[in-house]
Amino acid sequence: MMRNKLNKVYNAMGIFKHPSSPQTLGFASNVRSERSSIVRPEPCEQKLTVPNAEYAAYEEWLSDHPSALVSFEEMMTSAKGKKIVMFLDYDGTLSPIVDDPELAFMSDKMRSAVREVAGCFPTAIISGRSRDKVHNFVKLNEVYYAGSHGMDIMAPPRKHKSGDFKYQTPSVGEKGNSAIFQPAQEFLPEIEKIFDELEKATKVFKGVTVEDNRFCISVHYRRAEEKVHSDVKRIVKSVVDKHSRFHKTEGKKVWEVRPSIKWNKGNALEYLLNTLGFDESSDVLPIYIGDDRTDEDAFEVLQKRGQGFSILVSQKPKETRASYSLRDPSEVLTFLLRLAKWRQDS
Numbered sequence: 001m002m003r004n005k006l007n008k009v010y011n012a013m014g015i016f017k018h019p020s021s022p023q024t025l026g027f028a029s030n031v032r033s034e035r036s037s038i039v040r041p042e043p044c045e046q047k048l049t050v051p052n053a054e055y056a057a058y059e060e061w062l063s064d065h066p067s068a069l070v071s072f073e074e075m076m077t078s079a080k081g082k083k084i085v086m087f088l089d090y091d092g093t094l095s096p097i098v099d100d101p102e103l104a105f106m107s108d109k110m111r112s113a114v115r116e117v118a119g120c121f122p123t124a125i126i127s128g129r130s131r132d133k134v135h136n137f138v139k140l141n142e143v144y145y146a147g148s149h150g151m152d153i154m155a156p157p158r159k160h161k162s163g164d165f166k167y168q169t170p171s172v173g174e175k176g177n178s179a180i181f182q183p184a185q186e187f188l189p190e191i192e193k194i195f196d197e198l199e200k201a202t203k204v205f206k207g208v209t210v211e212d213n214r215f216c217i218s219v220h221y222r223r224a225e226e227k228v229h230s231d232v233k234r235i236v237k238s239v240v241d242k243h244s245r246f247h248k249t250e251g252k253k254v255w256e257v258r259p260s261i262k263w264n265k266g267n268a269l270e271y272l273l274n275t276l277g278f279d280e281s282s283d284v285l286p287i288y289i290g291d292d293r294t295d296e297d298a299f300e301v302l303q304k305r306g307q308g309f310s311i312l313v314s315q316k317p318k319e320t321r322a323s324y325s326l327r328d329p330s331e332v333l334t335f336l337l338r339l340a341k342w343r344q345d346s
Protein backbone atom coordinates (compact mmCIF):
# COMPACT_ATOMS: atom_id res chain seq x y z
CA MET A 1 0.00 0.00 0.00
CA MET A 2 2.68 2.41 1.18
CA ARG A 3 4.94 1.27 -1.64
CA ASN A 4 2.23 2.01 -4.22
CA LYS A 5 1.73 5.44 -2.77
CA LEU A 6 5.46 6.08 -2.95
CA ASN A 7 5.70 4.83 -6.49
CA LYS A 8 3.08 7.42 -7.38
CA VAL A 9 5.24 10.05 -5.69
CA TYR A 10 8.35 8.96 -7.56
CA ASN A 11 6.38 8.92 -10.78
CA ALA A 12 5.33 12.48 -10.16
CA MET A 13 9.00 13.26 -9.55
CA GLY A 14 9.98 11.68 -12.85
CA ILE A 15 11.57 8.64 -11.21
CA PHE A 16 9.83 5.61 -12.50
CA LYS A 17 10.64 3.01 -9.91
CA HIS A 18 10.67 3.09 -6.17
CA PRO A 19 14.30 3.11 -5.09
CA SER A 20 14.42 0.17 -2.72
CA SER A 21 18.16 -0.48 -2.61
CA PRO A 22 21.25 1.71 -2.91
CA GLN A 23 20.63 3.15 -6.33
CA THR A 24 21.89 4.90 -9.28
CA LEU A 25 18.93 6.94 -10.46
CA GLY A 26 18.81 8.41 -13.91
CA PHE A 27 17.94 12.04 -13.85
CA ALA A 28 19.92 15.06 -14.69
CA SER A 29 20.19 18.44 -13.16
CA ASN A 30 20.89 21.89 -14.40
CA VAL A 31 19.69 23.53 -11.22
CA ARG A 32 21.63 23.88 -8.04
CA SER A 33 19.81 22.38 -5.10
CA GLU A 34 19.82 23.86 -1.61
CA ARG A 35 19.64 20.79 0.50
CA SER A 36 20.45 17.73 -1.44
CA SER A 37 22.28 16.19 -4.31
CA ILE A 38 18.86 15.01 -5.46
CA VAL A 39 17.72 17.69 -7.80
CA ARG A 40 14.98 18.56 -10.20
CA PRO A 41 14.13 15.49 -12.21
CA GLU A 42 14.77 16.02 -15.86
CA PRO A 43 15.33 13.68 -18.80
CA CYS A 44 17.71 10.85 -17.97
CA GLU A 45 21.26 11.77 -18.77
CA GLN A 46 23.40 11.89 -15.72
CA LYS A 47 23.75 9.30 -12.97
CA LEU A 48 23.45 10.25 -9.33
CA THR A 49 24.02 7.93 -6.42
CA VAL A 50 21.34 8.25 -3.77
CA PRO A 51 21.94 6.69 -0.39
CA ASN A 52 19.20 4.40 0.89
CA ALA A 53 18.92 6.02 4.29
CA GLU A 54 18.09 9.35 2.73
CA TYR A 55 15.15 7.81 0.86
CA ALA A 56 13.96 5.91 3.90
CA ALA A 57 13.79 9.13 5.90
CA TYR A 58 12.09 10.95 3.04
CA GLU A 59 9.54 8.12 2.62
CA GLU A 60 8.65 8.31 6.27
CA TRP A 61 8.34 12.09 6.14
CA LEU A 62 6.12 11.88 3.06
CA SER A 63 3.57 9.87 4.95
CA ASP A 64 3.06 12.90 7.21
CA HIS A 65 3.47 15.52 4.48
CA PRO A 66 2.14 13.88 1.33
CA SER A 67 2.96 15.20 -2.10
CA ALA A 68 0.41 17.81 -3.21
CA LEU A 69 0.63 16.26 -6.68
CA VAL A 70 -0.24 12.80 -5.48
CA SER A 71 -2.96 14.21 -3.22
CA PHE A 72 -4.26 16.65 -5.82
CA GLU A 73 -7.63 15.00 -6.50
CA GLU A 74 -8.32 14.57 -2.80
CA MET A 75 -7.41 18.22 -2.13
CA MET A 76 -9.63 19.46 -4.93
CA THR A 77 -12.55 17.37 -3.71
CA SER A 78 -12.44 19.26 -0.44
CA ALA A 79 -11.92 22.57 -2.32
CA LYS A 80 -15.20 22.26 -4.20
CA GLY A 81 -17.49 25.24 -3.58
CA LYS A 82 -14.73 27.11 -1.73
CA LYS A 83 -13.05 30.34 -2.76
CA ILE A 84 -9.39 29.63 -3.33
CA VAL A 85 -6.83 32.34 -2.62
CA MET A 86 -3.31 31.52 -3.71
CA PHE A 87 -0.19 32.60 -1.80
CA LEU A 88 3.27 31.98 -3.20
CA ASP A 89 6.73 32.53 -1.83
CA TYR A 90 9.36 33.53 -4.42
CA ASP A 91 12.90 32.19 -3.87
CA GLY A 92 13.07 28.41 -3.76
CA THR A 93 9.37 28.21 -4.70
CA LEU A 94 8.85 30.06 -7.98
CA SER A 95 12.55 30.22 -8.81
CA PRO A 96 15.26 27.71 -7.98
CA ILE A 97 17.89 28.56 -5.41
CA VAL A 98 20.96 29.88 -7.24
CA ASP A 99 24.32 31.19 -6.07
CA ASP A 100 23.79 34.80 -7.05
CA PRO A 101 20.59 36.31 -5.59
CA GLU A 102 20.51 38.87 -8.39
CA LEU A 103 20.16 36.05 -10.90
CA ALA A 104 17.25 34.18 -9.32
CA PHE A 105 15.11 34.48 -12.42
CA MET A 106 11.77 32.85 -12.82
CA SER A 107 11.23 30.83 -15.98
CA ASP A 108 8.74 31.97 -18.62
CA LYS A 109 6.84 28.73 -18.04
CA MET A 110 6.51 29.54 -14.35
CA ARG A 111 5.46 33.10 -15.12
CA SER A 112 2.73 31.92 -17.42
CA ALA A 113 1.57 29.32 -14.86
CA VAL A 114 1.31 32.04 -12.20
CA ARG A 115 -0.58 34.21 -14.70
CA GLU A 116 -3.00 31.33 -15.35
CA VAL A 117 -3.58 30.81 -11.65
CA ALA A 118 -4.03 34.54 -11.07
CA GLY A 119 -6.68 34.51 -13.79
CA CYS A 120 -8.61 31.93 -11.75
CA PHE A 121 -8.06 33.01 -8.12
CA PRO A 122 -6.78 36.05 -6.23
CA THR A 123 -3.02 35.44 -6.07
CA ALA A 124 -0.33 37.02 -3.91
CA ILE A 125 3.42 36.66 -3.77
CA ILE A 126 4.88 37.01 -0.30
CA SER A 127 8.65 37.34 -0.29
CA GLY A 128 11.63 38.31 1.83
CA ARG A 129 12.80 40.44 -1.10
CA SER A 130 11.82 44.06 -1.47
CA ARG A 131 8.45 44.46 -3.16
CA ASP A 132 9.98 46.21 -6.18
CA LYS A 133 12.59 43.53 -6.65
CA VAL A 134 10.15 40.65 -6.52
CA HIS A 135 7.87 42.52 -8.93
CA ASN A 136 10.82 42.93 -11.31
CA PHE A 137 11.43 39.20 -11.24
CA VAL A 138 7.78 38.18 -11.56
CA LYS A 139 6.72 40.94 -13.95
CA LEU A 140 2.99 40.33 -13.53
CA ASN A 141 0.49 43.07 -12.73
CA GLU A 142 -2.35 40.74 -11.94
CA VAL A 143 -0.93 39.51 -8.62
CA TYR A 144 -0.62 41.17 -5.20
CA TYR A 145 2.88 41.64 -3.80
CA ALA A 146 4.02 41.55 -0.20
CA GLY A 147 7.74 42.29 0.03
CA SER A 148 10.16 42.44 3.00
CA HIS A 149 8.55 39.37 4.60
CA GLY A 150 5.13 41.02 4.48
CA MET A 151 6.26 44.44 5.75
CA ASP A 152 5.53 46.08 2.41
CA ILE A 153 2.18 45.09 0.97
CA MET A 154 0.41 46.36 -2.09
CA ALA A 155 -3.15 45.16 -1.80
CA PRO A 156 -6.69 46.08 -2.71
CA PRO A 157 -7.98 49.05 -0.67
CA ARG A 158 -8.85 47.82 2.76
CA LYS A 159 -12.26 47.91 4.35
CA HIS A 160 -11.43 49.47 7.71
CA LYS A 161 -12.28 47.79 10.94
CA SER A 162 -10.74 49.95 13.61
CA GLY A 163 -8.15 48.47 15.91
CA ASP A 164 -7.75 45.12 14.20
CA PHE A 165 -4.25 45.85 12.89
CA LYS A 166 -1.86 47.65 15.14
CA TYR A 167 0.31 48.83 12.28
CA GLN A 168 -2.51 49.89 9.99
CA THR A 169 -1.31 52.94 8.08
CA PRO A 170 -2.43 52.34 4.55
CA SER A 171 -2.16 54.95 1.86
CA VAL A 172 -3.81 54.90 -1.51
CA GLY A 173 -1.63 53.48 -4.28
CA GLU A 174 -0.69 55.28 -7.47
CA LYS A 175 -3.78 54.25 -9.36
CA GLY A 176 -6.16 54.62 -6.45
CA ASN A 177 -7.12 50.95 -6.76
CA SER A 178 -4.54 49.59 -4.38
CA ALA A 179 -3.29 50.43 -0.93
CA ILE A 180 0.24 50.30 0.37
CA PHE A 181 0.65 48.88 3.84
CA GLN A 182 4.06 49.38 5.48
CA PRO A 183 4.04 48.60 9.19
CA ALA A 184 7.80 49.20 9.58
CA GLN A 185 7.98 52.70 8.03
CA GLU A 186 9.42 54.28 11.17
CA PHE A 187 12.41 51.92 11.06
CA LEU A 188 13.62 53.01 7.61
CA PRO A 189 16.31 55.52 8.70
CA GLU A 190 17.84 52.99 11.08
CA ILE A 191 17.63 50.22 8.46
CA GLU A 192 19.66 52.38 6.08
CA LYS A 193 22.27 52.90 8.79
CA ILE A 194 22.47 49.18 9.55
CA PHE A 195 22.82 48.43 5.84
CA ASP A 196 25.89 50.69 5.62
CA GLU A 197 27.35 49.18 8.78
CA LEU A 198 26.86 45.65 7.49
CA GLU A 199 28.42 46.47 4.13
CA LYS A 200 31.44 47.99 5.83
CA ALA A 201 31.82 45.18 8.35
CA THR A 202 31.49 42.32 5.83
CA LYS A 203 33.53 43.68 2.95
CA VAL A 204 36.59 41.76 4.19
CA PHE A 205 34.82 38.50 3.34
CA LYS A 206 35.11 37.46 -0.28
CA GLY A 207 31.75 36.22 -1.56
CA VAL A 208 29.63 37.88 1.12
CA THR A 209 27.04 40.35 -0.17
CA VAL A 210 24.52 42.56 1.57
CA GLU A 211 21.12 42.89 -0.08
CA ASP A 212 18.81 45.82 0.50
CA ASN A 213 15.29 44.47 0.88
CA ARG A 214 13.88 47.83 1.94
CA PHE A 215 12.39 46.94 5.36
CA CYS A 216 14.90 44.19 6.00
CA ILE A 217 18.44 43.33 5.00
CA SER A 218 19.94 40.06 3.81
CA VAL A 219 23.58 39.15 4.35
CA HIS A 220 24.37 36.36 1.90
CA TYR A 221 27.26 33.98 2.51
CA ARG A 222 26.47 31.21 -0.02
CA ARG A 223 29.43 32.23 -2.17
CA ALA A 224 31.86 32.66 0.71
CA GLU A 225 34.29 29.96 1.80
CA GLU A 226 32.84 27.70 4.45
CA LYS A 227 35.64 28.48 6.88
CA VAL A 228 34.42 32.10 7.19
CA HIS A 229 30.73 31.32 7.73
CA SER A 230 30.95 31.48 11.51
CA ASP A 231 32.93 34.74 11.32
CA VAL A 232 30.20 36.23 9.14
CA LYS A 233 27.61 35.21 11.71
CA ARG A 234 29.67 36.81 14.48
CA ILE A 235 30.09 40.07 12.57
CA VAL A 236 26.40 40.28 11.68
CA LYS A 237 25.52 39.63 15.31
CA SER A 238 27.90 42.35 16.50
CA VAL A 239 26.26 44.90 14.18
CA VAL A 240 22.69 43.86 15.05
CA ASP A 241 23.45 43.86 18.79
CA LYS A 242 24.05 47.61 18.57
CA HIS A 243 20.47 48.12 17.39
CA SER A 244 18.06 47.05 20.08
CA ARG A 245 14.97 47.40 17.88
CA PHE A 246 16.27 44.82 15.41
CA HIS A 247 17.05 41.13 15.35
CA LYS A 248 18.50 38.63 12.92
CA THR A 249 17.00 35.42 11.60
CA GLU A 250 18.55 32.67 9.52
CA GLY A 251 17.50 31.60 6.04
CA LYS A 252 19.19 29.59 3.32
CA LYS A 253 22.85 30.65 3.58
CA VAL A 254 21.64 34.10 4.54
CA TRP A 255 21.30 36.20 7.69
CA GLU A 256 18.26 38.41 7.60
CA VAL A 257 18.12 41.54 9.74
CA ARG A 258 14.62 42.73 10.55
CA PRO A 259 12.82 45.23 12.75
CA SER A 260 11.49 43.55 15.89
CA ILE A 261 7.82 44.05 15.27
CA LYS A 262 5.19 41.38 15.44
CA TRP A 263 4.65 41.24 11.73
CA ASN A 264 5.60 38.34 9.50
CA LYS A 265 4.44 36.40 6.46
CA GLY A 266 1.58 34.96 8.54
CA ASN A 267 0.30 38.45 9.37
CA ALA A 268 0.66 39.41 5.71
CA LEU A 269 -1.44 36.41 4.70
CA GLU A 270 -4.18 37.40 7.14
CA TYR A 271 -3.98 41.04 6.08
CA LEU A 272 -4.39 40.07 2.43
CA LEU A 273 -7.29 37.73 3.17
CA ASN A 274 -8.98 40.56 5.04
CA THR A 275 -8.41 43.14 2.33
CA LEU A 276 -9.88 40.68 -0.15
CA GLY A 277 -12.99 40.50 2.01
CA PHE A 278 -12.44 37.03 3.45
CA ASP A 279 -11.92 37.94 7.12
CA GLU A 280 -15.02 36.24 8.36
CA SER A 281 -15.51 33.86 5.51
CA SER A 282 -15.81 30.19 6.32
CA ASP A 283 -15.71 29.17 2.69
CA VAL A 284 -12.35 30.68 1.76
CA LEU A 285 -9.58 28.22 1.00
CA PRO A 286 -6.12 29.78 1.15
CA ILE A 287 -3.29 27.77 -0.41
CA TYR A 288 0.22 28.78 0.65
CA ILE A 289 3.34 27.37 -1.00
CA GLY A 290 6.76 28.16 0.44
CA ASP A 291 10.14 26.62 1.11
CA ASP A 292 11.76 28.48 3.95
CA ARG A 293 11.60 29.05 7.71
CA THR A 294 9.84 32.38 7.29
CA ASP A 295 7.02 30.58 5.47
CA GLU A 296 6.34 28.58 8.63
CA ASP A 297 4.62 31.68 10.08
CA ALA A 298 2.08 31.51 7.27
CA PHE A 299 1.68 27.74 7.69
CA GLU A 300 0.99 28.33 11.36
CA VAL A 301 -1.76 30.84 10.56
CA LEU A 302 -3.47 28.32 8.28
CA GLN A 303 -3.11 25.64 10.91
CA LYS A 304 -4.72 27.89 13.53
CA ARG A 305 -7.53 28.96 11.20
CA GLY A 306 -8.10 25.31 10.35
CA GLN A 307 -8.46 26.45 6.77
CA GLY A 308 -6.65 25.89 3.53
CA PHE A 309 -3.65 23.92 2.34
CA SER A 310 -0.08 24.61 3.40
CA ILE A 311 2.56 23.17 1.11
CA LEU A 312 6.28 23.02 1.89
CA VAL A 313 8.74 22.87 -0.98
CA SER A 314 11.49 20.56 0.17
CA GLN A 315 13.59 17.69 -1.10
CA LYS A 316 14.43 16.52 2.37
CA PRO A 317 12.52 15.68 5.52
CA LYS A 318 12.14 18.85 7.51
CA GLU A 319 10.22 19.83 10.59
CA THR A 320 7.29 21.88 9.35
CA ARG A 321 3.74 22.95 10.06
CA ALA A 322 2.85 22.40 6.42
CA SER A 323 0.42 19.61 5.64
CA TYR A 324 1.62 18.82 2.12
CA SER A 325 4.86 18.93 0.20
CA LEU A 326 6.31 19.49 -3.23
CA ARG A 327 9.90 18.69 -4.02
CA ASP A 328 11.07 21.72 -5.96
CA PRO A 329 9.96 24.60 -8.21
CA SER A 330 9.37 22.23 -11.12
CA GLU A 331 6.74 20.44 -9.02
CA VAL A 332 5.32 23.81 -8.00
CA LEU A 333 4.92 24.56 -11.72
CA THR A 334 3.07 21.28 -12.29
CA PHE A 335 0.82 21.94 -9.30
CA LEU A 336 -0.07 25.47 -10.49
CA LEU A 337 -0.88 24.27 -13.99
CA ARG A 338 -3.08 21.48 -12.64
CA LEU A 339 -4.84 23.89 -10.34
CA ALA A 340 -5.62 26.34 -13.15
CA LYS A 341 -6.81 23.48 -15.37
CA TRP A 342 -8.98 22.11 -12.57
CA ARG A 343 -10.68 25.49 -12.25
CA GLN A 344 -11.09 25.92 -16.00
CA ASP A 345 -12.61 22.43 -16.32
CA SER A 346 -14.94 22.75 -13.37
Ligand SMILES: O=P(O)(O)OC[C@H]1O[C@H](O[C@H]2O[C@H](CO)[C@@H](O)[C@H](O)[C@H]2O)[C@H](O)[C@@H](O)[C@@H]1O
Binds near residue numbers: 099213294
Ligand atom coordinates in the same frame (compact mmCIF):
# COMPACT_ATOMS: atom_id res chain seq x y z
O1 LIG B 1 10.88 34.81 1.06
P1 LIG B 1 11.70 34.47 -0.14
O2 LIG B 1 11.14 35.03 -1.42
O3 LIG B 1 11.97 33.01 -0.24
O4 LIG B 1 13.09 35.21 0.11
C1 LIG B 1 14.05 34.71 1.05
C2 LIG B 1 15.41 35.16 0.64
O5 LIG B 1 15.54 34.74 -0.73
C3 LIG B 1 16.70 35.16 -1.43
O6 LIG B 1 17.83 34.43 -0.96
C4 LIG B 1 17.74 33.05 -1.22
O7 LIG B 1 17.71 32.82 -2.65
C5 LIG B 1 18.89 33.26 -3.36
C6 LIG B 1 18.64 33.06 -4.83
O8 LIG B 1 18.31 31.74 -5.13
C7 LIG B 1 20.10 32.49 -2.84
O9 LIG B 1 21.28 32.91 -3.50
C8 LIG B 1 20.24 32.72 -1.33
O10 LIG B 1 21.30 31.94 -0.82
C9 LIG B 1 18.95 32.34 -0.61
O11 LIG B 1 19.02 32.69 0.77
C10 LIG B 1 16.90 36.65 -1.30
O12 LIG B 1 18.09 37.03 -1.96
C11 LIG B 1 16.88 37.09 0.13
O13 LIG B 1 17.03 38.48 0.22
C12 LIG B 1 15.56 36.68 0.73
O14 LIG B 1 15.49 37.09 2.08
